[in-house]
Amino acid sequence: MKIAVIGAGLGGMAAAFDLVKAGHKVVIFEASEVVGGLASGFKEPHWSWSVERFYHHWFQSDRAILGLIKELGWQEDVMFRRPKTVAYHQGEFYPLDSPLAALRFPGFQFPWGILRFGLVTFYLRYLAQWQSLENFRAHDWMRQWYGERLYQTLFQPLLEGKFGPHYTEVNMAWMWARLKARTTRLGTFRGGFQVFADRLADHLRSLGVSIRLNTPVTQITKGRERLLKITTTSEEEFDQCLVTSSPAQLARMAPELPEDYLKGLLRLKSMGAVVLVLSLKHQLSRQGYYWFNIPKSAGYPFLALVEHTNYLDPKFFGGDHIVYCGDYLDPDHEYFRLSEEELLSRFIRVFPKFNPDFKPEWINKVWLWRTSYAQPVPYLNHSRNIPSIQTPLKGLFFASMSQVYPWDRGTNFAVEICRKAARLMMDSV
Structure with missing residues (x-):
């Protein structure tokens, strides 16, 4: 044919x-x-590696x-590494990518909060079937089984960040899939x-x-x-x-x-994505953190800050430090209309929160990438659609x-x- x-x-x-x-x-x-x-x-020209327009990696699964x-x-x-991912809690960022880090995370109530988190997550990863979970909104299911405090600390920011005003309508099968398949080791080519x-x-x-x-x-x-x-x-x-x-x-x-x-x-329904990529003269996260998950309620102008060169060596990029600032947004959001200069001005205002020494003079170059089709929104019983x-x-x-x-x-x-x-x-x- x-x-x-x-x-x-x-x-x-x-x-x-x-x-x-x-x-x-x-x-x-x-x-x-x-x-x-x-x-x-x-x-x-002075990089030996390319940089993805929209941050990408593979999981071991x-x-x-x-x-x-x-x-x-x-x-x-194919290269796999384990970079450091952090979650936001009461104005600070804490690692939350291992059992030991979870024990130290102040957002959990010890010991019952830790135990509840472990039991429910075990159920979702190893026992639950997605077909029954798509009948429930993740917003309701997780509040009931993880508890209000844990939901508001960890999962509501994730849902709200990915789906904006639609987050309370997303079904639980989507969250099941994230917990089921993802690994802490991340791969690239x-x-x-x-x-x-x-x-x-x-x-x-x-x-x-x-x-x-x-x-x-x-x-x-x-x-x-x-x-x-x-x-x-x-x-x-x-x-x-x-x-x-x-x-x-x-x-x-x-x-x-x-x-x-x-x-x-x-x-x-789908969410779009807006990503500003910056090449910096210096490292932004002095702790070497790769991925900052940021709740909308914290007032930051983006959902995630990803320091690519805390995952891959800056030598691949001529010594430059590569940082992504990204967000999932409705395609009619103002970020799809603002210029690169306007977005840069908004975004770098919060960079001193990641590194008090940051100065605009650190910026070598900036790239802006946008797509109206980045994250499908799965409502209740989405498999029928x-x-x-x-x-x-x-x-x-x-x-x-x-x-x-x-x-x-x-x-x-x-x-x-x-x-x-x-x-x-x-x-x-």
Whole structure:
């Protein structure tokens, strides 16, 4: 078959890998100038590694992406480290990434708070099934079983930070998935995610896949006989097409989809992301902390501060210290309209709280990245709302992070669902 894949993220390229190995002719259309999707990166001339636009890492439990890397024979280039993650409590930051750190965390009531936290978390990780949990709002379930104090200290900030005004409506299966699959050791690819994406793209090209960058698809319609017509600046017909973009983009591109399917796509809610990346002359966190989780109620202008070079050595970035300031927001939030200078002014006002010695003169360079599609919002019984991979339009398939539920978005589950889509495409013939 002649197959189109729309989107050169890691998921789309993984699907193309399976399809071309099975003997099909594959063309990937990518609107951007680079491959990698939301995991793509950028690089300064004096850096030996790239930096991701939106902070990314892998967990040791990420079987799909690590399995793909093993198939390619590149596992020696995967690095796992255990950086320090901290939580906010009453104006201070405390490590909370190990049992010993939990014992020392002042937000817990000792000993009953610790015991309750351990028992409930054990139940969720090893005994609970997500199908029953999606009937409950995480806001209600966690208040009942973890207790009000622990919920307000640890879990409400996480939910509110990820989902903003929608946080009380998110179902408990989403939280279950976070506790079930995540690990304290975090992984990356030697040279950065962009190096991995570029190597995968080059490998696909060597197998015969055509990757067309700077080529946005504007429409997918029925073509001659049972073919699909893909419209860019020109028109081309394919036997099948896999779309790996957002539900809203699919709805715009494929107006011939049945009304019920289109309505289902447009009902899906997602949060956007705004990330400001800074290159600094000096280390910001003198304690060497990597990830600062910050509750909205604390009054900071962002959700998380991530000091990338407290995870990876600054020598990979020419001695620069790389810091991310990120937030998940509704796409109509003012942060999507403010300029880089305006956001920088707001964000660095709080940098002295992380390091009293900070001065604006420390800043080498700043980059601003925004996307309107970053975090799907799973409401009650969300599994009923997931669009099918095989759409009602003959030959058209859809695989996105809105369909990896109950798991959270990320490159691992993007690869998993896109490879599943590739199998369905081949089996449907």
